Amino acid sequence: MKWKVMGEGENIIELLLKNRGIKDKDNFLNPPPPKSPLKIPVKAIKRVELAVKNQEPVIVYGDYDVDGICATAIVWETLNKMGAKVLPFIPRRENEGYGLSIAGIDNIDTQTKLIITVDSGIVAHEAVAYAKKKGIDVIILDHHEKPKALPKAYAIIHTDKLCAAGIAYFFSCVIASEARQSLLELAAIATVCDMMPLTGVNRSIVKHGLKSLNETNRPGLKALYDVAGIKTVGVYEIGYMIGPRLNAAGRIDSALTALRLLCTKDIAKAQEWARQLNDINKERQAMVEESVTHAHQAVSSQQLAVREKIIVIEHESYHPGIIGLIAGKLTEKYYLPSIVISKKDGVSRASARSISGFNIIEAIRTTEKLLINAGGHPAAAGFTIETTNISDFKLQIIEYAKLKLTDNLLEKTLRVDCKIDIKNVNHSLFTALCTLEPYGMGNPQPVFCSEVTVLNTRTMGAIGQHIKLTLENGLEAVGFNMSHFAAKLKAGQKVSLAYTLDLNFYNGKTTLQLKIKDIIFH
Known part of the structure; x- marks a missing residue:
């Protein structure tokens, strides 16, 4: 090194x-209280106010990771307090898949007039168009990398400087005309777990959010602290103890358990859900250990880390909820960008992790003709692909990596x-x-x-x-x-x-x- x-x-x-x-x-x-860097479109504010006034059914359409769960909780709690007729919706990884989708829209209340997406939507062209045909307005709150053309949503609130829960927090401050510490603590959890740079406004969110987390009144967080053995909450506790337990539900079960835990006021239910998440996390750890061992064997037997500049492996046994963790372990060990594919009949799902200097979502999008969809960040991304296209995808992404990954980038520093x-x-x-x-x-x-x-x-x-x-x-x-x-x-x-x-x-x-x-x- x-x-x-x-x-x-x-x-x-x-x-x-x-x-x-x-x-x-x-x-x-000495970071000041967080100040919004966002410009919230007036039309988005007015649309929410109209929905509250007319009691239109509203769906907060989230995601199944920590950022998506926390962002969903923030917007749902805000709208609920405002008196809106609002329900949260978290897609199931195995059924609706990632982000706003046609399948997901078909599974929500048929009377819905407004969908607010959090932590997804910026690449959901077809789903947004489908919602519009059904008479549903869509407001997108997202931080993932923008595509060349944006969906034709009612309003889009986007920045890559905040996580989705950070955007949701400032959006909620505007529509409710107040800043609540109980929401800031959720934004702090997501900011750490989504690995946002802890400078500027993100530093303010986490610095002040940590104070709130250590004084929280949320029964769910208190119960989670108990099962995890947390006495004082810091960045380590968020990233390695709280985050994995909240994430585990969406990886191999239903993320609604984590959402319910964060939002409940019932102490007994909070304790029950915290125990469930703790048990699910143990199961997730065992699954990851077994799959990572298998992945290392595959890389070694095929000499992938020697022959190629990017690791791409697929297998039927890889659960789609843990492929990102497997990819992360491979990148950590071999210091190469890694793509792990959960291979299934018909459609397969993939997750990718990268090294410094190699934009993985940009690389993946060079193969977009082979993909169903793709989204993410320079360091981490995911996509779905028809299983019959995997071989061609591997050939194209390997060639791209050969051109872009120099020896200098591949030297760990x-x-x-x-x-x-x-x-x-x-x-x-x-x-x-x-x-x-x-x-x-x-x-x-x-x-x-x-x-x-x-x-x-x-x-x-x-x-x-x-x-x-x-x-x-x-x-x-x-x-x-x-x-x-x-x-x-x-x-x-x-x-x-x-x-x-x-x-x-x-x-x-x-x-x-x-x-x-x-x-x-x-």
Whole structure:
């Protein structure tokens, strides 16, 4: 792995802000309450007001991931409080598929006069036209990459600077003429889980949303905290504990369970649904583990990571709800864009993950004549395809990758913020770094590098897969899944460590700890 060291010096906070392109230091370190960057069309506001006044049936048409679920909850709760005759609708992955669809429209209330889509709709040309024929107006709230031509919806509210729940939050603030903290906390969950850059307005959403999440009155979130063992909510808890449980329902069951959990005021039901989501998540974890093992075997046996610049695999056993997770694991291991296809009779579904510098949705759209539909972002996307077209798709996308993926793009690079003397690593530095939180996309946890002398090395973990180093000044460093370094590390040896700083709580003691990202031997 190549290291790219961004700077060196003692004024560490200033250097970190510079590395992140932060020019307004005060606003970054002390984010103001979130202010909308959107221009909400007046016609969209008037249409909602008319629907409320005339008691027209309204559907909030969501999506089955965390962003879609939270966005649906935000708009539904807002309209419900305004007195609208409104129902939420989350498509089932296996039946209606992703986004606004003709099948989905056929499954909603036949009296519906207005559909508000959240987290989808920007590529739903046929579905929007179909709704219009049925006398249904469609307002689209979406953040996915725009196609060349937009659907002919009643109104479109779009930005790629916010997640769908962020758009839904600001839309709700306008139509209801108030900003509610209970909605901001849902926008914060989605902003983290949808991996939006935590700068600008997104940083404000998460910073203020975290405060609300830790003081929430939602029975569903409280129940979820209990089953997950969460005491304090931070970005980690959202991304790795709350998000996966909310996501699990839409992956292998019905996302309505997660939506009901977020919106219910019934404590007993909240506890029941939280337990259900916890159980579904365990099932999802087992499915992913089995499928990822199968996928690694397929990549290895076909030498895909050696022969090609993009991994494309398909199999009948891959559940469509977890193919994105499989693709993510493949990209993480091989550092190649990965596309995983859930192969079925007739129509198959695919999910893709990419590496820095390779726009995966742009790549997929070069094969659009072979696809039924496609949508997503530069780093993650999905599409449906007739199964008979998979072979041709693979040939075309592999050729495209050969042309666009240079050796430079395929070399994994570790971005190191600052080279510092190990003697300057102390609690004062850690406290100063905390002012940069919350960390996330666009504002990653700072990575440092230092030359150190290793005094002792030992392995730990159930199968000795991790390492712990004792360093010259009494500091300890841990490397997860880095046991392959253990045999090379000798007492008294000088090495360069790339690491992040964290606190370790053990036996009532709090100590500073380095989390190793990589090691260079001299």
